[in-house]
Amino acid sequence: MTQTEQPRAWWVTAALTLGLAVAYAVTGASGLELASQPGNVTAVWLPAGLALAALLKFGRTLWPGITLGSFACNVLVFPAPDGTLERALGSLAIALSSTTGLTLIAWLVERRGSRDALASPSDLLRFMGLSLVGCVVNACGGLLATAIFSQTPPGNWLNFWATWVLGDFAGVVVVTSLVLGEGSARPRRVVESLFVFALSLVLMQLVFGRPIPGVGGTSLPVSWTVMIGAVWAGARLGGRAVGVMSLMNFFLMSWATLSRIGPFGHFERHTALLLTDCVAVLGTTVGLLLVSSEARSRRNQEALELERRHLEEKVQERTAQLELSSDALLSEAEERGRLASHLIEAQKQEALGRLAGGVAHDFNNLLTVISAEAELLRRDKEHNHDVHDAAGAILAASHRAAELTRQLLAVARRQPTTPRYVELADTLAANRRLLRPLLPANITLEVQCDDDCGVSIDPTMLDQIVLNLALNARDAIQQRPGKVNIIGSKRTLGEQAAASVGLPPGRWVTLEVEDDGDGIPPEILDRIFEPFFTTKGDGRGTGLGLSTVWGIASQARGKVTVDSSSTGTRFTAWLPAAERPSTPIKASAAPAFIDGRPSVILVVEDEPLVRRTVVLTLERAGHQVLTAADGDEALAVLEIGAAQVHLVLTDVVMPRRGGVELAREVRARWQKPVIFMSGFHERQSELTDELVLGKPFSTDQLLAAVSQALRTAT
Template sequence: MQFLEESHGCSGWNGEMAGRIRAFDWSRTELGALGSWSKSLSSSVQLMLASPLPMVMLWGPSGYMIYNDAYSAFAGGRHPYLLGSPVELGWPEVAEFNRHVVDTCLAGGTLSYRNKELVLLRDGIPEEVWLDLYYSPVSNDDGRPAGVMAMVVETTERVNSERRRQAAEDAYRADNERVRLALNAGALLGSFVWDVKTDVLSADERFARTFYFPPGQDLNHLSQEEAERRIHPDDLAWVRERVRLSVETGEAYNAEYRILRPDGSYLWVLASGCCEFNAQGEAFRFPGVLIDIHERKIAEESLLRFTRNLEQRVAEEVEARLAAEEQLRQSQKLEAIGGLTGGVAHDFNNLLQVIAGNLHLLARHEPGNANVQRRVAASIAAVERGAKLSSQLLAFARRQPLSPAVVTLRQIFDGLAELLQRALGETVQVHMSAPEDAWAVFVDGNQLENAILNLAINARDALQGEGTIELSAENIVLAPGFCMGKGIVPGEFVRVSVTDNGIGMPSEVLAQVFEPFFTTKADGQGTGLGLSMVFGFVKQSGGHIEIDSEVGQGTRAQLYFPRTLRSTPVETPDSDVQQQGGHERILVVEDNDAVRVSVVELLRDEGYQIVTANNGDMAMQMLLEGVAVDLIFTDVVMPGLIKSSDLAAWAKVQEPPVAVLFTSGHTRDIISRNHQLSPDTHLLSKPYSAEALTRRVRAVLNG
């Protein structure tokens, strides 16, 4: 081996990447062992390693990556995992672009791009970058193109710098326009030029008169100290800071300040200009103008004095701010508790899924054993109770996946009427009211119904089983003062109110009603998660909730949801589709071994063909190597470079597209925004039953 390496020039490779290339097991790739490399490949690699510019070799049809030290810095967190990896697997977000590069160069062509804009994942976050890219073919020993030599120079900073320069030019043109307008309006008080290199100030006669320089003063050599003595002491530091900033950064100079008159009064002026730089980037000239803004500033000061006299307004503002701060402290406390409960619920759901999957398999394998069936049924019922508890925790933590749609409260009330009457009993009356022109809201209708039902049941308990509950909705416009500290913006909202005249709550109980597991009910009569779940749902939907209560006077809960201007979707009747079984091939991607085993057995029992991968990296490699599947059933949160969202993006651009069904106990917003799913995203939440699994798989395949 040593002889072969020396004969190919490998012993002359220097640097960190040279060591990594020699240590890599290339026999696992199409390139073969290092000692068997062709002379052309070895010499090309040696040339690349000696280059100070970022360079990468893409060898063979798969584009196996070999790169130098400079390129490893560009690769960031993907180094050293890119070494020996096919380029489409190493950079999946630009796989199509790299495929075109390899195909073109292996056909003998060359490519070059200046400031090519690409979106790359850096630390898992999409980021716009600009690159100079140069691609040329590399021949093998037979003279045929066998690889691609790529030079990659990132120009992102240069592009951004050019944009900043253009913005500065635009600002400078805006300043010139303002000067033109000032000249037309007769508000110009003079112009000046400061020679930065010689520190000499020159100006026109109007400027000299404004600063009250002595008559006969040489206008080409004005005293800067004399001019500064005329500036109000409170404004002088600010003026100097604006000048310094303009000289150091090139930012347009705009400073409002006061000039002392001989009678002791002050004149408000606006000094406007821009520092000019020579070819070496050194400040050398600073021209500007002086504009009269005295009348405007006097009007502003009059308005300010008027506002300061409104003591009652100030008192109300202070009171509102204190209330907002208290609201913020409460929200921060609930947010901290929510983060903890959300994490616990996620891990709990994975455990429940393992238990549920194996229970369903046990029931299928022992159909005639009554004892087994009875005990399995009891265990599954316990799993379902645990799943409900976990769902409530996720709802409070604002991490439940929502499927929002455009609805009106009249629609919600119409659907709830019968259910509420059955849930509350005949001795409790419910009065519902909503305007004919009720505004639409964009929320998850099922979760909104659950929230109203929870509040109504609490109201029934407060009535001690007999009385009347008022359920109403109204259009309302919220003012800025009301919204302060509540996490919502002023504007149009729909307010839903649930009111009873029951026993009410003391202030110490009211302060804790949204905290999870807090309840005033007897043991076994409530989990203390009902109001917590309502709170989390409303906040996750971009709304706000308030509860007012007095002992002996009753309770009123008010939910605020922002109005939506989206159009109401046209409902289409569901077509009859096959719900169970099939022969399609499904790729199951799941890093939890116990969950994966149970899912595979459940799906195989239904007749599906199954292939598996224990993470996204393995799944993507299988798909790029040509494994054909009809559906990707993938966990949302997995280790590795390739995320479930990357698999979905790949599936969407195939022809025809490959169906994707996600599963998770907690999406962590990888496939959603604020845990709100888009209409074309399908999610099966853990834990799920065998029936739910087969029904959802069939529905996604049919869709």
């Protein structure tokens, strides 16, 4: 039930008021045909229900229509002489009491009632209770007007008043059920509706269609059977059907009762109408209670369905959040796994680096002694040819051992480097001439490279990458005919492409080495870059080739990727692209042996064998040599005779004071040139701009470095 009190034009309100007055008067005149005399009361007063429905539907501003309609209706039948003042005043008093009672009901429903009286049984009972209050007010006013102005008062005032109350109340219940029933309409059941209507007519004919003398208390129970149709309608057909059945029953029961037939025909007239109202009102109430119960059940089901959908949406939303959280957790787990693997790899590299550094330092000291002594033997003309050959073999072995040491440092990414701009095309052209003799005749070698593929790297390291990858491709092809392709190209990687490779976006130079061998088994693909891992067997591999390539690329801030299948393998070394320098780099001249003038050189070396070999080499070249076993001892020598010393030749790693700290003191206090001898040092990056002799070094390299330093100093 809704109330519409929206602002509207005055003429609309006037038209509605006039329409209500006419409708009230017409329905009232029809209802008075079944009125009981004296007093003009009926079993059902439809104008009351019609007026209340109008007030609830269109607003209480229509109350003048109730007054006009009620006055017009009552002035014709009020029990007073025609044209007398009593008839006019009595009709006006009844009209005002009807207006007051119905307006009071509308006001109470708006304030205390529900906007949908059939929403639940409690809402229905509240609406009926409030309506009964207004009907009591209306009946009291009518009773007072009749008592004052009527010339033929009723015999039983209590029955008269009760019949008036129930008549108005019955009209309210029946008409409002027709109006309110619209909101609770059910699916149409035409056949069932016709059956119920016919059943009601049959029952009405059986119960109220013939005289039934009252026998004790049997009249009232028998009369209840005629309300089966209203109850059935409430259970199956909806509120509007209840209103139709109740309206039909009211009229037929009232007609039969006033005609002195049916179960109430033998009662006093007001008592008979009162009993008729009781049966009809209670039957209608039961039907409407069934309708309101079904409405509440349907609303609860809709609420449950809405809650279920809301819950499903929440579940779906929560599921989506959980999926996102799960994806985030999975991504985080993958990221942690990746970081953990990187950490493990870094720890492995750190451990390998420390191992390689320690081995390189000690091993290079030994190799320095071995190679220097072998050179001295080979230069000594007093020995025979066999001794010279043995010295050459020792030198070759020491060079091979030095190469292995460099590979260890490259794997650990700790190899001393001197990066400079290198054109990949020039490197590949030079290596093609070197590689061709290393590849058997059954392997075809093809080399191609884009222009302007410049990188910043130590040239010897780039040569090492090319050589190791090419020899790895050769071993993959073995004895059958095959092909090795070496391709250099330049690429620009965007965000997505760079992420797929695992590199920062930007310009890159790639060195690809392809072969058509048998490929790498998938189960070992993740291990091929591990140091000392090899599948060649029979002592044919050290397991450092691919590890060296990986270490060099990583040290150059690049990466190595591999794609392998049963038809071949492609290794790709990614190196950062470099800009060509504005001025060409002059190629350094090959070291030459220069005797130089006799000079005093301070040799600082903690290894006695290395110190002896260096001293012997320098003395044979005509230099005077002072020695010290560490930095502190060297400073003590310089404190005494720094003026006679022309050059300091120092190792890097020594006990107490190392070579870097010693050089800092020497330059600050005496401005002497310094040459470093280093097999490996943790602080190798600090020697970038220094003159460094990498151990093991040859006699010629030592003397050339000394001559260069002395010439620069003078």
